[in-house]
Amino acid sequence: MDKYSPxxxxxxxxxxxxxxxxxxxxxxxxxxxxxxLEMFPYPSGNLHMGHVRNYSIGDVVxxxxxxxxYNVLHPMGFDAFGMPAENAxxxxxxxxxDWTFSNIKNMIRQQKAMGLAYDWNRExxxxxxDYYRWTQWLFELFYKRGLAYKKEASVNWCxxxxxxxxxxxxxxxxxxxxxxxVHKKNxxxxxxxxxxxxxxxxxxxxxxxxxxxxxxxxxxxxxxxxEGLEFELDVPELNEKLAVYTTRPDTAFGxxxxxxxPEHPLVEKIxxxxxxxxxxxxxxERVHGQSEIERTSSESEKEGxxxxxxxxxxxxxxxxxxxxxxxxxxxxxxxxxMGVPSGDQRDxxxxxxxxxxxxxxxxxxxxxxxxxxxxxxYVEKDGELVNSGKFTGMEMHKAIxxxxxxxxxQGFGRRKVNYRLxxxxxxxxxxxxxPIPIIYCDKCGEQLVPEEDLPVLLxxxxxxxxxxxxxxxxxxxxxxxxxxxxxxxxxxxxxTMDTFICSSWYYLRYAxxxxxxxxxxxxxxxxxxxxDQYIGGIEHAILHLLYSRFxxxxxxxxxxxxxxxxxxxxxxQGMVIKDGKKMSKSLGNVVSPEEIIDKYGADTARLFILxxxxxxxxxxxxxxxxxxxxxxxxxxxxxxxxxxxxxKNGSINYDINTLNDEEKILHRILHKTIKKVTExxxxxxxxxxxxxxxxxxxxxxxxxxxxxxxxxxxxESADALLKMLAPFVxxxxxxxxxxxxxxxxxxxxxxxxxxSAIVEDEIEIVLQINGKVRDRIKVAADLDKSAMEKTVLDLxxxxxxxxxxxxxxxxxxxxxxxNIVVK
RNA sequence: GCGGACGUGGCGGAAUUGGCAGACGCGCUGGACUUAGGAUCCAGUGACUUCGGUUGUAAGGGUUCAAAUCCCUUCGUCCGCACCA
Numbered sequence: 067m068d069k070y071s072p073x074x075x076x077x078x079x080x081x082x083x084x085x086x087x088x089x090x091x092x093x094x095x096x097x098x099x100x101x102x103l104e105m106f107p108y109p110s111g112n113l114h115m116g117h118v119r120n121y122s123i124g125d126v127v128x129x130x131x132x133x134x135x136y137n138v139l140h141p142m143g144f145d146a147f148g149m150p151a152e153n154a155x156x157x158x159x160x161x162x163x164d165w166t167f168s169n170i171k172n173m174i175r176q177q178k179a180m181g182l183a184y185d186w187n188r189e190x191x192x193x194x195x196d197y198y199r200w201t202q203w204l205f206e207l208f209y210k211r212g213l214a215y216k217k218e219a220s221v222n223w224c225x226x227x228x229x230x231x232x233x234x235x236x237x238x239x240x241x242x243x244x245x246x247x248v249h250k251k252n253x254x255x256x257x258x259x260x261x262x263x264x265x266x267x268x269x270x271x272x273x274x275x276x277x278x279x280x281x282x283x284x285x286x287x288x289x290x291x292x293e294g295l296e297f298e299l300d301v302p303e304l305n306e307k308l309a310v311y312t313t314r315p316d317t318a319f320g321x322x323x324x325x326x327x328p329e330h331p332l333v334e335k336i337x338x339x340x341x342x343x344x345x346x347x348x349x350x351e352r353v354h355g356q357s358e359i360e361r362t363s364s365e366s367e368k369e370g371x372x373x374x375x376x377x378x379x380x381x382x383x384x385x386x387x388x389x390x391x392x393x394x395x396x397x398x399x400x401x402x403x404m405g406v407p408s409g410d411q412r413d414x415x416x417x418x419x420x421x422x423x424x425x426x427x428x429x430x431x432x433x434x435x436x437x438x439x440x441x442x443x444y445v446e447k448d449g450e451l452v453n454s455g456k457f458t459g460m461e462m463h464k465a466i467x468x469x470x471x472x473x474x475x476q477g478f479g480r481r482k483v484n485y486r487l488x489x490x491x492x493x494x495x496x497x498x499x500x501p502i503p504i505i506y507c508d509k510c511g512e513q514l515v516p517e518e519d520l521p522v523l524l525x526x527x528x529x530x531x532x533x534x535x536x537x538x539x540x541x542x543x544x545x546x547x548x549x550x551x552x553x554x555x556x557x558x559x560x561x562t563m564d565t566f567i568c569s570s571w572y573y574l575r576y577a578x579x580x581x582x583x584x585x586x587x588x589x590x591x592x593x594x595x596x597x598d599q600y601i602g603g604i605e606h607a608i609l610h611l612l613y614s615r616f617x618x619x620x621x622x623x624x625x626x627x628x629x630x631x632x633x634x635x636x637x638x639q640g641m642v643i644k645d646g647k648k649m650s651k652s653l654g655n656v657v658s659p660e661e662i663i664d665k666y667g668a669d670t671a672r673l674f675i676l677x678x679x680x681x682x683x684x685x686x687x688x689x690x691x692x693x694x695x696x697x698x699x700x701x702x703x704x705x706x707x708x709x710x711x712x713x714k715n716g717s718i719n720y721d722i723n724t725l726n727d728e729e730k731i732l733h734r735i736l737h738k739t740i741k742k743v744t745e746x747x748x749x750x751x752x753x754x755x756x757x758x759x760x761x762x763x764x765x766x767x768x769x770x771x772x773x774x775x776x777x778x779x780x781x782e783s784a785d786a787l788l789k790m791l792a793p794f795v796x797x798x799x800x801x802x803x804x805x806x807x808x809x810x811x812x813x814x815x816x817x818x819x820x821x822s823a824i825v826e827d828e829i830e831i832v833l834q835i836n837g838k839v840r841d842r843i844k845v846a847a848d849l850d851k852s853a854m855e856k857t858v859l860d861l862x863x864x865x866x867x868x869x870x871x872x873x874x875x876x877x878x879x880x881x882x883x884x885n886i887v888v889k
Numbered sequence: 890g891c892g893g894a895c896g897u898g899g900c901g902g903a904a905u906u907g908g909c910a911g912a913c914g915c916g917c918u919g920g921a922c923u924u925a926g927g928a929u930c931c932a933g934u935g936a937c938u939u940c941g942g943u944u945g946u947a948a949g950g951g952u953u954c955a956a957a958u959c960c961c962u963u964c965g966u967c968c969g970c971a972c973c974a
Contacts, residue, residue, distance in 0.1 A: 238971085280969080283893060287970055294974085312974060325974090364890070364972045398973045405974095411890095412972060486973050607969080677914070678901060684967095686901060690915050693927095698914085704929085745905085755903065758913035765913090771930085832909050837955045839909055877954050882908050887954050 067710060067805070070703040072667025075801040080181055088810065089183045091139050093593050100136035101594050102127045103573055105602030105610070106143045106190075110150065111169040113176045115642040115649060115675075115687065116603065118659045122672040123639060123681050123753070124601050125182045129793035130747045132183070133816040139594050141576040142177065142184045144170050146193035147565045149227055149243060152498045152537075155530045162498040166193055176660060180668045181796045183812070188579045192568035197575065198500035199521035200585035201568050204617075205503060206514050207624060213259045214492075216512065220329065220396065221491055222358070223251040229495040230255055232564060233488050234288070234609050239359035242609075248358050256493040256502060256561065260616045264289055264485045267615055276635030278682070281607045288608050290486025295470045296400065297479025299324070299377040301332070301388070304339070308332060308377050308388070311399035311484055315469040316462050317409035319454040320427035321379045322417065323387040325370065325403050328353045329396035336373050336388075346371055346390055353392045361392065368393045368416045380478045381469070382455055387422065399484055407443060414443035427454050428462060490613065492564045497528055497537040499562030507549035507556040516550050522558070536560040569610055570617040573597055573632060585626075592628050600633040607638070637751060640684040642675075649687070657687055669795035670696040676753040676794060698761060699798055702791070705767050706802050709780040713806045716781030722823065729776050732766050733823060736783055739763040740819035743790050753794070760790060781806070786817045833858055834885040835867050851878040858884040 083089065104124040107117055128140035151162035170191060177184070190197055208214040222231040224241040230253060235242045260267075268289045271282045294313035301308055308324060326333055328350035337343040349371040353361065360366055370391035377386055386405070393412060394403055407417035407424040417424055429435040430449045451457050451465050460468060473479030493502060501522040503515035515522055525544040528537045538544055538560035549556040571585065577594040578586040596618075602610075611633070618632040641648055644655040662671045674695040679685040706713065725733055739759050746756035767783055784806055792799040792811045803811035826847050831854070833841040841863045845854065855878045858864055864886065871888040878884045 280893065284969060287892070290970095290973060292973075310974085314974075362972065366972075368972080393972050393974095395973060403974045410974070412974080484973075486970095604968085680902080683895095683902095688901070688915070691901070694914055700929095750905075752905085754901095755905095755913080758903075761913055768930090830909085834909085834955075837908095837953095842909075875954060877908090879908055879955095883955090885908080885954055 067707040070700050076667050076797040079797050079800045089185050091185045094137045097137040100131045101139040101597045102599045103597045106145050109144045109146055109166055109169040109173055111172055113659050115659055119639055119642055119675050121182050122675050126793040127599055128183050140184055141188040143190035145569050146191045147499045147568055179663055188576050190572055190575050190579055195521045201500040202503040202520050216256050218254040220250045221253050221255055222248045224248050230491055232491045255491050257489040258492050260490045261487055263616055263619050264487050270630055278638055284607045285612055292484050294482055295473055295479050296482040297473050301377045303375055309400040310402050310404045312404055316465040317406040317427050318381050320406040320408045320425040321386050321404045322423040323389050323405035324377055325389050325391040325394045325405050327394040327396035327401045328390055330401045333390055342374055409443055411443045411445055425453055493561035494564055495536040496562055499565055501562050502559040504559040505547055505556050510549055510551045513550050566613050570613045588626055596629050597633045599635045601637045604638040639681050642685050644687040666696045669798050673795050677757040680754055681751050702764055706784055708771050712775055712777040712780035713784045716777030718782050720778035725776055729779050735766045737819045737823035740786055740817050789814055789817045832883040834883055840867055854878040854884050
């Protein structure tokens, strides 16, 4: 046998698998389906190590499940719309489509060089008209169901990207893509009504037992459900009512002021009549001038201006000053809050700064708080009410209910559920996205593009300049059109859709990628979906994963599919880091997958990445570690070369009793390995320990490198070893398999272990005295507790160690140890 | 501030149900083979040690016959949210 040469064999088998269409998938009702999916990439042009890790994990899962008898769907595609393609157009004059397609071509080449078992017949590219046609169709579905609407709102604007962003896409006041600062702008924009599904998105998190808890908690916090009371206060001087929302109705008797967001409508009304109008306006403008971070950081100084007007607390008739402040959010609740300095730390700071009255309404049971001694608000959710009329003395939680009931029976308030989650802003002022299929007619207003006219194609006569308008508005051929209803002159919506919409349904398209009548066939989707195992980075914990869940629920309600959640199990892989830092060009610590594959082969790259760390933890890149993986594959190659003649002469069905003692040990290790590797793959995604067990097996086989081995055992070992290696290192496994066996190793059934082969007659147990290991002895494996005790107590070593002591207690744990407690 | 995760040799990590801490790999040390070795093979490798042992899983305390694992306190690292009333 020649020496191991990955460059030769990997190319050879990749070509063979491709020409055989070896991983083509079709519906087969007789077999259990298994859908494994890695998050599809943005076509930046080159794979990075994070991709390699992601796909290596997915490929192991896919190949293992195939061998375990499942009908496996394992597709790949590209999230191909997005800003970088457009930047290439701006900077280098390349067409976004050309840039994107040539990047895709290169990435597919790299993916194929990894030896991944994808069904390429199902590939999707979201930027192609045969895909975005259906993205537009789904927009129309949402529209028809009342879930897509346009409204003027204060939205997040990123100057650098020249577009608006959804809330989820603003990270600490900065753009998720380019990290530049985001500020607010009033614009008419399209939204998806994700808030209609807030309750279900929250409740169904409980169904996602196969998701990391971390991700569920992040989504729970993002949705941010709260229960409370909404009620109105009269503003007699203006003949107006002011509504507020609170989760702490128990403190309502302590209201001493009202805090309004500068954007609150009442502020405008006050400015029309107030002598202080100029001052108030100036304050509002100053707050508007603050950045998103300054305005929303809890660190920021709380500021405000008294309007000179008052409202009346309906619970006790107390007058409360109306203030405009910088710390109330305009778009949460009613944009106004009740100020209770004694029960809320922010209100406390505000009131003490401006000398506003403080009334105590809650104190710990059996304790008397004194305002003059207090240096902060009493914010514990525990205690008894004071100064609260007929509710005085009531326990806090009871009081919350009673006070809400009071407001409801008096008719000035009601129970209310609020969410932190906002509607999803989906329009983008960019070119390289799916056009929003809407036509504006002067007579008929906003109209959907008729279904039969879809797709609304992206035009090519556009200028790529960044401003507040989409480049699409520079295309005359695109912009001008006829109204679908009355036929008169009209114009198109020139914004495109957030690319997160494209990625919210791609996993459904894989089930039926060539359908030209519908986005997908209901039966096909119901066969393959939901995704059994989804694999990707934690960075999508909210964004993509929340949006996809929302899409799934809407499509279910539209009777297009039959289940509630898109991804049954989720695996969030860790990052690939080097020298303690994330790989990045600016740090100059990037390792190129292509170089590694050229030098060592894809099998080595895959093996290292899977072995070096548990899948969900960060992985420290190590060049020495890669060499170690390469060394291991050479070791596998060499031992099977040494065993070559024996393997060819052996037979897998044989009598174990013909093995000598050394061979029996290998036989037992072999079956223990099968058990361990099977469990690690099937139940735990513990690829690192599965590989370490395989290394131990190969080490055990090396015992026979210089002495004869029973041919039957050699054949059995080779058969099992190659089958177990196949999911991890598909090329070398296939190559070695072809030397000794028939067909493709990847089409074989997964190995089974023989329970009886694992059983040992004699095992080593530990003798402990007071919990400390004092000796190790061999005993029969099936020895019961009392026999173990007796055996151990009779040992000379035990007698020696317990001679002048009293034995208090003896604990025997079968197959493990005997612990003797002495005094 | 709130929420979550984590802390084990020189390094990556293992210990799945409370039961022999450090599997496997990297690195290192020694040896074999060799003209040569950055190939391969073999052996060793937590620390301390008077070679009997002692000690050891961030620190301290607790539960237990027995704790890396369970409980409490403290420290540290990382992640998420960050005025959501």
